Structures are given as structure tokens and as C-alpha cells.
Amino acid sequence: MSEAIFHGVFFEKFLSITYYQTLIGIGLLLICFFAVLKPLQNKKVSFSIRMLVGLILGAVLGLGIQAMAGFPTTPKTWMQEIANWYGLFGRAFIAFIRMLVIPLIFVSIVKVIIDFSGKKNLPQIAFRGIFWLLFTTAIACIVGIILANLFELGEMSSTSVHHAEAKQYTSIIDTFVNLIPSNIIASMVKENIVGLVIFSALMGLAANRMEKKNPQPIALFKTFIEALYKIVMSIAMTIIKYMPYAVVALLARTIISNGIPAIIEVSSFVAAVYIAMLIMLVVHIAIVMLHGISPVMFIKKALGTWLLAFTSRSSVGTLPMTISTLTVRMGVNSGTANLVGSLGSTMGMNGCAGFFPALLAVMVAHMVGIDTNFQFYIMLVIVVVIGSIGIAGIPGTATVAATVVLSGMGMAQHFALIGMVLAVDPIIDMARTLANVSGAMTAAVATDREVGTMDMEVFNDPNVILDNDNSA
Template sequence: MEASSSSAMFHGVFFEKFISITYYQTLIGLAAILVSFFILKWLQDRKTSFSIRMLVALIIGAALGLGIQAVAGFPVKATGWMNEISIWYGLPGRAFVAFIRMLVIPLIFVSIVKVVLDFSGQENLPKIATRGIFWLLFTTGIACVIGIVLANAFGLGLETAVVTSSEQGKAYTNLVETILRLIPSNIISAMSGENIVGLVIFSALIGAGANRMEKKNPEVIAVFKSLIGALYKIVMSVAMTIIKYMPYAVVALLARTIVLNGIPAIIEVSSFVVAIYVATILMLLVHVVIVAMHGVSPVMFVRKALSTWLMAFTSRSSVGTLPVTISTLTGRMGVNDGTANLVGSLGSTMGMNGCAGFFPAMVAIMVAHMVGIEVNLQFYIMLVIVVVIGSIGIAGIPGTATVAATIVLSGMGMGEHFPLIGMVLAIDPIIDMARTLANVSGTMVAAVATEREMGSMDMAVFNDADAIAEHAEATL
């Protein structure tokens, strides 16, 4: 049955434009997703683990999307009732993303300020921050190299060349300008413009300023610390409440993606999808090697990180996964609260191995191939530098990889060719799952490596197979 073959049951502006329900198939589609939500609610009431619920949601979302495509006859383009279903499926999915985006600014602000305040009087804060940032950016550099190698190995963009010219674009952003843009001249504008690295700088300065004034004004600063501590608990509570409903959003987001784009769009960019997942697997191997180099059992690390990886994979949000990441680091891996909060917060705003590492590298190579730009050693070196710098201050929320790709393409002088990656953006949720997994894994490895180098990791907790991430499990 073709999507456009059915006649509309309802007519008029109210049905067609306002509530977007004119076909009986739309009502059936709505009933189907409500049944899916009922199943998830039943599992939640039975205290089924959050990871299992997320996996079930992923399966249901894929089945629902493919089922609708099958009923419609797998059309090349969604029309009629399929568009109406996608609009309604966008309600829970897009609402969830909006809630996550709403929390980015307060979550990063209170996390960074609290971390700086918690390290008041401690001399090792700069060391922890320096080591954490090093490992985040170092692994992102490795991710970029992996992306370059795989993009060439898979020949991304070679079969869809649109320009046969070796002349590069003129819209370069030099290194000095790139760095200066990270420093906010107006913190309100930085917040509204989601200049996350600017927010991190401002938050760190606020915390440092409070620490310096503590001896002169102990009573006032004590109130400020209590306020920040209360805000942190409140924001984390709100975040965990929203995350609790993430399985419902996963069903809607995945089903909507398949309904809108269908199988042809996925097949068209299958090479890119495969390259992304291969890059993710290779990065996980790199992470395991780094952990092993620091005297930590890679098997135990993978075992304890698995549920957090799964949540990152299905949620597509490094920031959304942050509370669980921190809880896993502290409750299951023996990383102290300060290091977990600092490196965890930094890892959700910089050095994301997937979204800001191998993905923009692959996009840059693909576009270069498509427009006929020569890729040589100088191009690769410049690409690694641009990717690593561009990875600073990218908020870890769904869709952030698009921002990272824009930054890298502009930095490489190919900003005008951004529309060429439209076919990749069409199946972004599918590849975003793998990218986010790599992001969160990189953050956890950076925290563990930092803690081991500082010599303060509680190995008794790490080696305890039954250790529980209390806050995350209790809330979810």
C-alpha cells in the first residue's frame, strides 16, 4: 500500500494544519506508539533495569519504523499519512531533546563551579584538570587519525564527486582567531549562543574567585557554597528525572527517523555508517589499551562501563548520560567525586572522541573527495589540529556533531560545501548512537587514567564486581 494511495478521512484547516490528523493510518500509528509506551511503562513498573528498557526501546523503535515503511510499500519519500505520523512521533522525541538542551547551561555551570569549590585549598586541582584535558584531547586526536584512515579506506565521497577542481576554498579560520573565539566577551551571549567552553572558563573563574575570598569573607562564601551545592543536587535530580523517560523518546526518535528516511537513505550512505561503527570499535580498543597501560584490568573496566555505554548508545547524549557516567566512575570504579565531576563535566564539553573526533574528520575527507580538493600530508596535519581545537566546547547533546562538522569544515576552508553532507545528516541518529558511545567511553577512560596518575583511585571498589553506582540506579 502506497503512503499516498489512501484518501483523507478528515478535511479542513483544523485537521490538516493544526492537529495533523487526516488519515486513519495516522490514528493507527499513534495507537501503535501508545502501545509501545505501555510496554515500557509495564517494564518500568516491574523494576526492569534501565539498560534493558533502553535496549527494548531500541528494538521497538526499529520495528515500529520498519513496520510503517512496510505498510507504505517502502516509498522513496515519505508522504501523506507518513508525514503526519512523523510529526506526532516528533512530540516525545523532540521534547526530550529540548529538555536535555534546557539543562546544558545550568548543568555545566553548577558542575564546574562545584568542582572548583570542592577542591578549595587543594593543590592537585590544576594537575587533575591538566591531566584530564590532556587525555580527552589526546584520545580525540587519535580518533581523528582513525577517522582519516577509515575515510580513505572506505573511499568516502569518491563515488559522488560533484566538482573536479583542486583549488581549495578561501574561508580559512586561522589558529589565533579559533582560540580567541573560545573566550567569551559577554557571558550572557555565550550562554544563549551555547559557547560551552566560554561557560566553562567563566564557571571556573567564579569558583576560583570564591575560593580566594573564603578567608576574608568566610560566612558569605559558606552561603555561596551551600547554594551551589543545593543547585547541583537539584539540577542532577531534574536531569535524572528526565533521563528516566528516555526509553520513550528512543522509540519515537528511531521510529520517526526510519519513517521519514526509509531504507534507501540508509543504503545510500551505508559505507559511512559502517565506517563510523568501525571507528567506534577501534576507539574502544584504544581506550582499553590506555586503561591497561595504567594498571587497570580492561576486562573489569569494560564490565563496569557496559551499562553506561549502552545508555550513551541509545540516548545519543553525552550530557544526558553525565549523571550516570559520574555515578559509575565513583560508585563502581573507585574514582573520587572531585575527579569524576571535573573530568566528567569536561568530557561532555570537550574532546568528544566520536562527535568531535572521527566524525568531523570523516566528513572533511568525504567533502574534500567530493569537491576535488587534494588531500595530502599537510591537509591531514591541519585537519588533526582543527579537529582537536574544534572539539573544545562542543556541548554533548544530540545533534552536536553537526556543529563540530561545521567548525571543522570552516576551519579547513570548506564551509561553503556544508550542504553536501545532507545525506549523512538524514541518518544522523543512527550514526550518532555510535559516536556518543565513543564520547562517553573516552571521558571514562580520561577520568580513570587521571585518577591512576594521581594515585588516588580506590582499587578495592574497582575490583569489587558487585559495587553499585548508587545514585544512578536508585533514580532510574
């Protein structure tokens, strides 16, 4: 057993460096950054390729450090220190991108309403977008139900169950009421995205309504919103440019912190989640194909955003890149991209609020002996779809969605039974988030094609890249 080379509160608590392995782990990460990724950035290699390289480097680095430690059941002290340092890069990136979420959503929705001034298709876009978001979530729920039965989830040994406490949840009625922001500042703090969308939409509608009576001040307001939107998006693209570096740290940290044994213990559930993600990607591709979209081009242009969602584990954090990919690379109208993309980060999330709570509900029902008949499944689909409204797309909120669904199905008292799944939640969350973002992008593309505002020349142009590719 290796001994600590540094001792004392300064090294143990402040620096989090007490073992030589920690220094090696930090050095390996920097080598991945500067010896591998930096040359690719300097050569202006495609952003998607750099994301893939970062994903591979992160997996190799995480598994390599696990191998150095002998694949322990629980992380050793020096592994925890390495994970903490990797969090400096990975978590810092997520903090930067989430910093922009609230101003981006606010200014995007206000801009959408202003841009649609005098146009009659705004309600059409909103209703169609919400339909596709909730429709795909219903499909995701059905996929989760089928896979839970195919994998016979719920037959796991009770000795492997970890104890957990149910988080506070609200009823379905309260969920709808809470979507209306009684305090917009509090809604921003709590990341009530639907509430923020409602307030922003009212701001835009009020500006349009007052334009005839007060043309000069409203013109200044519109100019301000346009300038603010460009500034916020510029900041977002600058931050996203460094996403391949964050991918390495995020994925390596996840593997180091959770380990292989914990993943094997719930391998059936993890496998079901990833298969559900793949099935939903096929469903999304089928939907865009039905709307006359090339599946190959869609996958190629969505890949970078999918990888960001997979590694960041945050639908809201991925939102700036989701909107940019839809507008810049896919030719989706900016109004549709901003409105549907923003809604997709907080409602109808196919992974976190779709197949994941469905898998858990069926698993828990099997474990406690509840009869899973046709009526049970119909009720589950309804509860999942309704419960998917207003769940913020940030890491960890799938647990809240699961609590809402279990409560709605009358199984709140059995929440402790999903503790073994929560132990490897970061691994599961990557697949869930990718499905969330892919569903939002699909809803935006389908909506824009139906209203006839999608620029197909931009979509079919393989050379269209994001601004961060040019500056990379």
C-alpha cells in the first residue's frame, strides 16, 4: 500500500494532493490536453472529431487509473484526489456554460417573440414543438416498459440494495401551478425554465403590443435584445470551443469515481438504459426521415451536440450548442430553434423523464410484487408524460423525475429500492442526457419542417460549421 508523501491540512484538505499517484494523474490529464488535443485544435480539425478524440482519451484515462489501483470497489484516497482535480476542469466548464443558461433563455425567447411580430405561426410552432417533445417522451416510456420486462428488472438480490431517502416531491396539480413564476428572480435561481419561458414570452408580447404607441423606446429595446443575444451567443461559442478538453476530464472523473464493480452490479439496468437510448436515437432519426430529412446528414451535424450532452450530463448546459447547431448547421429557423430547444431542456426529456423513470417504476413494481397489468402501464405512460413537464435539465434531476413517477404510481415508500441504481447514476445520466438533447433537436427539426421555415440548403451543406470551429 502506497504511503502519502505530503501530510497536513494544507495538502489533504486545501490542495488535495497527498500521494504521488495524484501528481501522475494530473500529469496524464495535462498530456492529453496539450500533447494530443492542442495540436488538433491548432490544425483546425473538425470539432466533432476533437470531441470523439476527447471521449476516447477520457475513457482510456479513467480506465487506466482504475487499472493502476487494481479496480477497487471503492475509490482509494489518491483516486478521490485525482477525481477532485479533474473536477477543476470538467465541473468548471459546466459552471461556465450553466452561467449563460438563464440569460440565454431569457434573451432568446424575448427575441423569438419580437422576431415573430406580426407573424401568425408562433402558436403553431409552440404547439407542434410541445407535441413532438411529449410524443417522443411517451414513446420513450413505452420503450422503457418493454426493456424492463425483457431484462426482467427487479430480480436483483435484495442484499445489494443501498438505503436512500426520497426527495421532496410535489403533486401533479402543484407541478402545473409551480410552472407559473410568482417571483421571476426566484424562478431564475431555481432554474424553473418553463416559468422563465412564460415570463420572457410575456415580455416579448408586451413589446410587440406597445410598439405602435411607443415606437422609439420599443425600437431601442429591440436593438438592446438583439445586441444582448449576439453577445451571449458569442460568449457561449467561446466557451464551447474548449469542450473537447472538458470531455476528457468529465468522463475520466466519472469512471474513476464510480469504478467497474459498481457498474457490473447493476449491469442489467445500465444495459437497458443504453439500449433505450439507442432505440430512441433510431426513433428520432425515423421522425426526421418522415419529414424529408437525410438521416446521414442529421447524424453528422448532430454528433458534436450529442457528445457534449453525453459527457456534460446537462440538457440545460448543452442548450447553447443545441440552439447553435440547429440554426447554424441545420438551417432551422432561429425562432423555432430557440423556442423548442429551450422547452426541450425542461419538458419532454426522453431520457431523464421518459425511459428512465419507466424502467425504475417497473423494476420497483417487480421487486415489491405489484401486479404490472395493462392498466398499470397505461397509468405509467400518463404519469411519465405529465411528470416530464417542468423538470430542469441539469445533472441529478432525473432522481426528482423518478420520485414524481414513483409517487404518482403509489410507490413512493419504496424509493429506497432504487439506491443501487443511484450509486452509478453518472454513468446512466450520460445516456439519459444524450436522449434528452436528441429528442429536443428532433422536435425542433420536425416542427420547422412542418411550418415550412427550415433552410434546406444550409442543412444539406456539409461544409457549414459552428463559429467555434472557425476560431478553434
